[in-house]
Amino acid sequence: MTFSRDQKNNFYQETKENIFSLLMETGQVFIGFVIMLIITNGNPSGWIITLSVVVGMGFVFLRESKRWQKKQKKLLIEKINTQDNSIKNLNSVNLTDVNLRRVNLRKVNLRRADLTGADLTGADLTNADLTGADLIFTYLDNAKLTGAKLSGSYLYLAKLYGADLTEANLIEANLTDADLTGADLTSAHLIGTNLTGVNLTGADLTGADLTGADLTDADLTRVNVNNATFGQNFGINLELQRDLQVRGARFRIFPENKAKMKSSIRSLVKVGWAKLIYKYFVKLKLKFAHLTKV
Numbered sequence: 001m002t003f004s005r006d007q008k009n010n011f012y013q014e015t016k017e018n019i020f021s022l023l024m025e026t027g028q029v030f031i032g033f034v035i036m037l038i039i040t041n042g043n044p045s046g047w048i049i050t051l052s053v054v055v056g057m058g059f060v061f062l063r064e065s066k067r068w069q070k071k072q073k074k075l076l077i078e079k080i081n082t083q084d085n086s087i088k089n090l091n092s093v094n095l096t097d098v099n100l101r102r103v104n105l106r107k108v109n110l111r112r113a114d115l116t117g118a119d120l121t122g123a124d125l126t127n128a129d130l131t132g133a134d135l136i137f138t139y140l141d142n143a144k145l146t147g148a149k150l151s152g153s154y155l156y157l158a159k160l161y162g163a164d165l166t167e168a169n170l171i172e173a174n175l176t177d178a179d180l181t182g183a184d185l186t187s188a189h190l191i192g193t194n195l196t197g198v199n200l201t202g203a204d205l206t207g208a209d210l211t212g213a214d215l216t217d218a219d220l221t222r223v224n225v226n227n228a229t230f231g232q233n234f235g236i237n238l239e240l241q242r243d244l245q246v247r248g249a250r251f252r253i254f255p256e257n258k259a260k261m262k263s264s265i266r267s268l269v270k271v272g273w274a275k276l277i278y279k280y281f282v283k284l285k286l287k288f289a290h291l292t293k294v
Helices: 003-038 046-081 238-246 253-294
Strands: none
Touching: 046 238
């Protein structure tokens, strides 16, 4: 059986890391044992020795567990970067601060995955399931997220410059202070989405549904809102609403709002009729008073 140079290098590196880790753990356990002897003046009781052994074993177990998790994470990243088609389920996986630039994660299950600080620049996440995922400060510039499921996900301070989010599901997602400059959100579902402080400069929201979305302090400069649907939004005053309507946006009127409008109209009508009747009787009264004087 022959090994390639890369395999030999990997084996050597892994062996080196294992030996170094073993020496570190042995040294730390030994230091702890010495401290225990100093504290007990070289005459520890049986329960102190037992406690020291248990603590030492627990320490070694925790370090080895952490090292194993780190190794598994590294192997997973290598599999993803080699475009391994067997990877379909990454549910709740921890991929914080990893480099996954331009990887193919089409249709992959990433529900509740932790991708905080990860670099997914140019990645293909078409139809991927990122429901409830942590994407805080994640780099998704020019990423392809067409049809991706991002409902309930956390995209706080995420970088989505030029990202393709066509028909993406972002219902009730949190995109506070995210950068969506030039992003394509055509027909995206943004119902109840938190878009506080989001930069949407030059983004395309054609046909998107933003009903109930929070747009407080959002930058809507040069945004294409043709046929986009708004309604019950925080952060949209009357002036901005008129501007968006001029640009082709539609604003929904909900049943409760319709009821309020009808009630207001009825009130106005009643007030109007009351005023007319009042004026009529005042005129009659004045006319009658004038006739009696004569």
